[in-house]
Amino acid sequence: MSRPSWFQRFLLPGFAFKAVVIGGGYATGREIAEYFVPSGPWGGLLAMALATLIWSVVCVVTFLFARATGSEDYRTFFRNLLGPLWVAFEAAYVIFIILILAVYGAAAGAIGAAMFGWPPIVGILCLMLGIAGVATFGNKAVESLFKYASYFLYAVYAAFVGLALGHFGDRIAGGFALPFESDGWAVAGTTYASYNLIAAVVILPVLRHLTSSRDAIVAGILAGPLAIIPAALFFTCMMAYYPQVGAEVLPSDFLLRMLGIPILHGVFQLMIFAALLESGTGGVHAINERIAGVLTERRKRDFSPAGRLAVTGFLLVGSIFIADRFGLVALIAKGYRGLAWMLLITYVVPLMTWGLWRLWTGRAVRVAAA
Numbered sequence: 001m002s003r004p005s006w007f008q009r010f011l012l013p014g015f016a017f018k019a020v021v022i023g024g025g026y027a028t029g030r031e032i033a034e035y036f037v038p039s040g041p042w043g044g045l046l047a048m049a050l051a052t053l054i055w056s057v058v059c060v061v062t063f064l065f066a067r068a069t070g071s072e073d074y075r076t077f078f079r080n081l082l083g084p085l086w087v088a089f090e091a092a093y094v095i096f097i098i099l100i101l102a103v104y105g106a107a108a109g110a111i112g113a114a115m116f117g118w119p120p121i122v123g124i125l126c127l128m129l130g131i132a133g134v135a136t137f138g139n140k141a142v143e144s145l146f147k148y149a150s151y152f153l154y155a156v157y158a159a160f161v162g163l164a165l166g167h168f169g170d171r172i173a174g175g176f177a178l179p180f181e182s183d184g185w186a187v188a189g190t191t192y193a194s195y196n197l198i199a200a201v202v203i204l205p206v207l208r209h210l211t212s213s214r215d216a217i218v219a220g221i222l223a224g225p226l227a228i229i230p231a232a233l234f235f236t237c238m239m240a241y242y243p244q245v246g247a248e249v250l251p252s253d254f255l256l257r258m259l260g261i262p263i264l265h266g267v268f269q270l271m272i273f274a275a276l277l278e279s280g281t282g283g284v285h286a287i288n289e290r291i292a293g294v295l296t297e298r299r300k301r302d303f304s305p306a307g308r309l310a311v312t313g314f315l316l317v318g319s320i321f322i323a324d325r326f327g328l329v330a331l332i333a334k335g336y337r338g339l340a341w342m343l344l345i346t347y348v349v350p351l352m353t354w355g356l357w358r359l360w361t362g363r364a365v366r367v368a369a370a
Contacts, residue, residue, distance in 0.1 A: 004209035012143060013219040014226030015150040016206045017059065019278035020199035021227045022153070023100065024107035027275040029251030032235050035192040037246035040181035041239045043188075048232050050189030052224040055197070058348060060220030062200040063207055065355050067216050068364035072208050073289040074201050080366060081355050082346065090290075092342040096198065097283045099339065101319035104276045115269050127273070128316045131280045135288060136309040139205055142285045146206070149274045156271040157230045160255075160264065164237040167259055175239030198343050199227075202282050205289040284312050 025031035036044035071077035074093065078086035105124045112123025134141050165172065200223070210216050237255060238245045248254040252272070256265045288311055292303035358364040 004211060007147075008143075008206075008209035009211060009215045010218050010222060011226070012146065012206050012209065013059070013063065013203060014223040015146045016143075016203035016282065017055070017199050017223040018150065018227040018230075019146045019275075020202045020282040021196045021279075022230070022275045023279040024104055024272065024276050026231060027252070027272040028107075029234055029238065029255075030249065031192070032231055032238065033246045033248065033251050035188045036231075036235055037238065037242065039183070039185040039188055041176045041178060041242060043181045043183075043185035044235055045232065047185040047189035047192070048228050048235065050186060051193035052228045054190065054193035054224075055200075055227060056221050056224030058197050058352070059200045059223040060217050061351055061356055061359070063210065063216035063220045064213060064359055065351065065364055066204055066207050067210050067213065068359060070366045072205055073293040074204060074286055075290040076293055076366075077201060077204055078346075080364075081350055085346075089343070089346040092339055092346060093198070093201075094287070096339045096343065097287065097315065098319040100283060101280055101316065104280045105319070108273060108276055111269050111273055115266065127276055127280065130277045131284055131316060132309060132312045134277070134281045135284045135312045136305050138288070138292075138303075138305070138308060139208075139285075142281055143206060145278060145281055149278050152274055153230060153271055156267055157233050160268065161233045161237060163259055163261065163264065164240065164255065168240040171240035172236060175242045178242070194344055194348070195340050196227075197348055198340075199282075201347060202286045205285065284315055287311065287315065 023031075025034075036047050039047050065071070065081065066077055069077070069080040071080055075086065075090065078089045082089065105127060106120075108127035109120030109123040112118040112126065113120055116122075134145050207216070207219075210219065234252075238251055241254070241258070245251050245254060252268060253265075256268055259265075288303065288308045291307070291311060295301055295303050355364070
C-alpha cells in the first residue's frame, strides 16, 4: 500500500472541515453578517481569528484522539470517548443532519429558481442527486469532491476579492478606517466557532491517511485557517458597504449587484451550490461510514455502493421532503441552536476534559468491541 501523500495528510482534513462548515449560510455571507459584521471591521476580523484558534485547537485534540483510539467514524469515536453514553451524540447528530439537509435543500431550490427560473423542487432534486451520486461511492469519491470543490471555491473567492478591490477598494479602506469597536467580538467568535465544531467529527473518515501524531497536529492546526480564509476575504469586501450590508438577507447577492458583472454572479451561485453539495455530502458520508464500521466489525464485510445509496436516499428524502412538508425548516432558528448546545455537551466538553486527560496520560486506547 502506497504512503499517503502530503495533501492527504495535511490539507485534506482542512479541506473536508471547510466543506462541512461552509454550507449555504457561510457561502452566501449571511452567517458572516450575523456573527461578524456587528463587531465592525477590525472587531469582525478579531472574532474570526478567535474562531480560527478555537477550531484549530479542537481539531488537533479530535484528530489526536481519533488516531490514538483508531476511530475512523463517529460511532467508534464516541464509544471511546463517552462509553455507553455515545448514543446521546448519535441521537443529536441524526436530528442535526435532517435539519441542515432540509435547509440545504431549500437553498438549492432558491438557487435554481434565481438562476434558471426553475420550480424549487428542481433545484432540490439536483442537490439530492449530486449528494447521492458522490456519497454512494464512498471515501474516494467524497475526498475527490472535497479536493476539487475546494479549488473551485477558493478560485471564485479570489476572483471576487480581486474584482471587489478594483471596483470599490477605496470604500473598503474607508470601512477599515473607522474606529475599532471592542464590544462583542469575543462572544461572536466563540459562538460561531462552537456552532460549527461538529465538522471536526463529521470528517473523521478522511483521517485514515494520518501516519503519526505529528500529522494529526499539523492537519488540525491548518484546519482552522483553511476554513476561515474564504470568510475573511468575503468579510473584507463586505466592509465596503458597512454597516448597511449587515442587514442584507443575502450579502453575496448585494455585493455582486454592486459589482455589476453578470457572469461572476452566475459563477458565484454555482460556487454556493458546490458548497451545499460539499456540506451535505460530508454529513451523509459520516453516517454511511458509521454503518460501514459496524459491518466491518461485526460481519467482516464492506458496505456496498447499493447500501450506501439506499441510506443516502432515505436520509435525503426524510430530510429534504418530510422536514419541509412538516415545517421543520421554519423551526431551524430554534431547533438548530438547541442541537448545537447538545453537541457541545456531548462532544466538546468531554473531549477537552476527559479526552485530553487520557491523551496526556497515554490512556487514550480503543475500547473493546461491544
